[in-house]
Amino acid sequence: MAKLDFIFSVHMCAMSQSISIMRMLAEQAEKNVALAIKEANESGSVKAHEFEEEACDQYGESYVRIRTCYSCGSSVAYDPEEALAMHQFLITQLTRRSAYLTIFGLFEHRVSQCLEFMIELTGHDGEVKGKGPVEKAQYMLLNVVGGNEIKDLDHLTVLRNIMIHSDGVAEGYEEMSTRKTKKTHAEKRVLSAIRRATGVSVNMFDGVIMGQTFLTYAVDEFERYVREMEEAVQNYHKNRAIPNV
Structure with missing residues (x-):
């Protein structure tokens, strides 16, 4: 049992270190966004071409x-203000998306x-249902x-899939969010994910927009999950160690 305790402590230590790295990535991403917007607003950043x-x-x-x-x-x-706004939008969303995918990948690992x-x-030898490590865990x-x-992280998994597989577009979100007829399981997951996550919105083109608070929220959710997972495993371990009377 002591050996298992040590192994678990090693995993939890690595996970805690990863949370710190995730938080650093989130903070650095927002600093990069602020710097990029500042540079874009400087004179000469918008160039005219004939x-x-x-x-x-x-x-x-x-x-x-x-x-x-x-x-x-x-x-x-054709309009300088539009060119500036488009650039600021792209640099903001791509920076946050890149950071989020890195953070999620680290957590998944x-x-x-x-x-x-x-x-x-646990000695479990049956099927472990789920499509990836997070769902299986x-x-x-x-x-x-x-x-x-323990509350799942399905909303963050769905958002990750939208970013990596659909270029940040929640296909058909506007239609499915207003439709009165029955929705599929996949549609329900998308709707639930966007409603549940803090700092996320959807524009008129079904594009998922990551706000300034989203990355911090995501890291907080990962940290919450790690804490609850550690507590659950520790309780299981302790209960199994108690001899039958």
């Missing part, structure tokens, strides 16, 4: 005219190690370890 364009006059005669477009970073528009430990500790906690009070 180009030739063929047009027709009122008599149907074609002629070449000079038009002006504006660029800021990789964003291009650590959870997979804890999952292996839980399977070894939740299954083990609820159905084998006895952590019935």
Whole structure:
């Protein structure tokens, strides 16, 4: 039993260190966003470009005219304010998305190690349901370890999938959120995830927007889950160690 205690402590120590790294990544991402927006607002960040364009006059005669477009970073528009706004939006969302996927990947890696430990500790040899380490860990906690009070992280998993598989677009969100007819399981998961998460919204194009508070919220949720998982495993371990009277 002492050996298992040591192994579990090692996993929990690694997980705690990972939470600190996640929090650092979240804070650094917001600093990068603030710096990028500041630089974009500086004079000269929006550049004007002239180009030739063929047009027709009122008599149907074609002629070449000079038009002006504006660029800021990789964003291009006919209006300078629009180019600036597009750039700020892109840099903000891509920075937060990149940070979130890194944070989630780190959490998933650590959870997979804890999952292996839980399977070894409990001697569970049946099916562990779920599509990934996070879902499988939740299954083990609820159905084998006895952590019935632990709230899942399904909303963060769904948001991760939207970011990595759908380029940040919750396909059909507007339609499914207002539809009165029965919704599929997948649709219910998407709706629940966006409603449950703090700092997330959806625009008119079904794009999922990560706000300034989202990354911190996500790390807080991961930290909460780790704390509850540790408590559940410790309780299971202690109860198993108590000899039958």
